[in-house]
Amino acid sequence: MSEVSEERPAQNLNRADVEASAPGLLEPVYTHVERFPSGSPESVAYLHEHGFVVVAGALQTDERAKALALTWDYLESLGTGIDRNDWTTWDDDRWPTSVHGGILPGIGIGHSAAQWFIRSVPAVKKAFAAVWGDDDLLVSFDGMALWRPWALKESWKTNRGGSWLHIDQHPITRPGQQCVQGLVSLLPTSPKTGGNVLIPGSHKTFAKIPELYPARLGRVPLGVDHFRFPSDDPLLCETPPIMSHLEAGDLLLWDSRTIHCSGGSMEAPLEAPELMRAVSLVCMMPRRLTPPKVLEQRKRAVENVISTTNWTDRFINADKFPQILMEPHPERFRRPSPPILDAAQRRMVGY
Ligand SMILES: O=C(O)CCC(=O)C(=O)O
Numbered sequence: 001m002s003e004v005s006e007e008r009p010a011q012n013l014n015r016a017d018v019e020a021s022a023p024g025l026l027e028p029v030y031t032h033v034e035r036f037p038s039g040s041p042e043s044v045a046y047l048h049e050h051g052f053v054v055v056a057g058a059l060q061t062d063e064r065a066k067a068l069a070l071t072w073d074y075l076e077s078l079g080t081g082i083d084r085n086d087w088t089t090w091d092d093d094r095w096p097t098s099v100h101g102g103i104l105p106g107i108g109i110g111h112s113a114a115q116w117f118i119r120s121v122p123a124v125k126k127a128f129a130a131v132w133g134d135d136d137l138l139v140s141f142d143g144m145a146l147w148r149p150w151a152l153k154e155s156w157k158t159n160r161g162g163s164w165l166h167i168d169q170h171p172i173t174r175p176g177q178q179c180v181q182g183l184v185s186l187l188p189t190s191p192k193t194g195g196n197v198l199i200p201g202s203h204k205t206f207a208k209i210p211e212l213y214p215a216r217l218g219r220v221p222l223g224v225d226h227f228r229f230p231s232d233d234p235l236l237c238e239t240p241p242i243m244s245h246l247e248a249g250d251l252l253l254w255d256s257r258t259i260h261c262s263g264g265s266m267e268a269p270l271e272a273p274e275l276m277r278a279v280s281l282v283c284m285m286p287r288r289l290t291p292p293k294v295l296e297q298r299k300r301a302v303e304n305v306i307s308t309t310n311w312t313d314r315f316i317n318a319d320k321f322p323q324i325l326m327e328p329h330p331e332r333f334r335r336p337s338p339p340i341l342d343a344a345q346r347r348m349v350g351y
Pocket of ligand 1: 001002101145168181183195196197260261262281
């Protein structure tokens with residue numbers, strides 16, 4: 001999950017940036033890409049070559065059903081009156097605070113039973129272990145993107161096309177491949193649902209960002225792993241973004257240097273009173289990359305039910321995102337209790 005989730009205020013942009021920010025040109029092409037078995041050498045080779053890869057069926061049918069039911073358990077347990085069987089209870093006055101792309105980053109979701117269940121499915125870890133050549137991995141305490149059926153309420157529509165294309169790695173302070181992010185899709189995608197958007201191969205131009213965008217990058221603090229591209233950036237037009245088709249249970253992995261975002265429906269959306277998109281954000285990195293201080297912060301985060309971004313080698317508290325801090329009535333949400341973890345899960349925390 002991205003560190004900074006909202007576009008910078010307009011007053012921080014120069015004139016050229018503002019002119020280049022008119023949305024619309026970078027519309028994705030819905031694409032069926034090759035899907036690979038979890039942990040296969042071919043999946044890793046594809047990731048290195050294209051900057052992303054689709055891992056087929058990381059969650060089996062029964063696992064997906066359980067994960068979705070646990071996701072609703074989380075939403076209903078907030079105590080705001082959400083009822084999974086009644087879409088009229090899914091409005092903003094009851095829904096947990098979300099950020100760009102319909103991502104729910106905090107309010108306990110990173111330690112919900114749903115998220116701990118999904119990140120503990122062996123095929124999910126196997127995919128990351130193959131990427132790193134290491135299976136002693138820590139897991140992010142990430143949130144989920146849950147999209148409500150906007151055919152039933154227009155204001156639920158999420159960002160369109162390539163409107164918030166970004167990378168999640170600072171081009172100066174974090175050179176080379178440092179992180180591979182992921183999402184498990186609990187539902188199948190289609191042009192009617194929308195989904196993840198990314199530019200294949202764009203991880204290969206990462207090193208050029210300082211020279212291509214000196215002013216824009218100059219405004220990003222060196223410790224912030226997030227760089228947003230202008231939404232109709234002419235430099236990005238040569239390779240159009242794609243929206244990869246995902247079957248339910250697929251795991252999409254992408255290099256944090258790969259330019260990505262999410263985009264809403266490209267065709268008239270389904271009118272069924274069901275979630276249009278339910279994805280679990282998940283990221284694993286080797287324990288050996290994590291300083292002892294961060295391991296301690298991660299243990300405290302579990303006790304205090306604090307969610308994080310994708311990085312496990314730095315501690316970034318997602319409950320401190322501006323949108324969560326600006327929530328006028330945070331007391332309206334009943335946060336989950338600290339999770340009860342098994343030995344393998346505790347190991348993924350940093351014990
Ligand atoms: O929801 C998505 O597909 C994109 C998520 C994203 O941009 C991120 O986690 O950095």
